[in-house]
Amino acid sequence: xxxxxxxxxxxxxxxxxxxxxxxxxxxxxxDMLYINxxxxxDCGACEPExxxxxxxxxxxxPDEMEKWIQINEDKCAELPLLTQKxxxxxxxxxxxxxxxx
Ligand code: SF4
Ligand code: SF4
Numbered sequence: 072x073x074x075x076x077x078x079x080x081x082x083x084x085x086x087x088x089x090x091x092x093x094x095x096x097x098x099x100x101x102d103m104l105y106i107n108x109x110x111x112x113d114c115g116a117c118e119p120e121x122x123x124x125x126x127x128x129x130x131x132x133p134d135e136m137e138k139w140i141q142i143n144e145d146k147c148a149e150l151p152l153l154t155q156k157x158x159x160x161x162x163x164x165x166x167x168x169x170x171x172x
Contacts, residue, residue, distance in 0.1 A: 073129055074128055080104055083166050084099070090156040106143050123167055
């Protein structure tokens with residue numbers, strides 16, 4: 072089952088996940104990243120790399136975050152691919168602290 076990026080990524084975009092992904096499934100906007108469910112090979116490598124625990128397997132997404140499954144699919148259809156780690160957003164460290172990590 073594909074993996075999904077959820078709201079904790081907003082304002083962080085650390086992109087440690089991209090560095091370990093063996094295929095090209097991450098797409099980006101100005102706020103966060105998204106996983107293309109058609110490209111994800113369900114390896115699970117990205118999940119433990121996220122410093123703010125934003126990534127879940129789709130069957131494990133908490134109920135209140137289920138909308139992110141469809142959002143990931145929709146966003147990937149329109150946004151550019153990201154294939155390399157990039158600098159986190161300027162707000163990343165503050166957001167991480169705010170989230171309790
Ligand atoms: S590692 Fe986590 S916070 Fe960073 S881009 Fe990936 S999902 Fe977002
Ligand atoms: S589960 Fe594997 S293939 Fe899917 S996004 Fe994460 S690292 Fe990439």
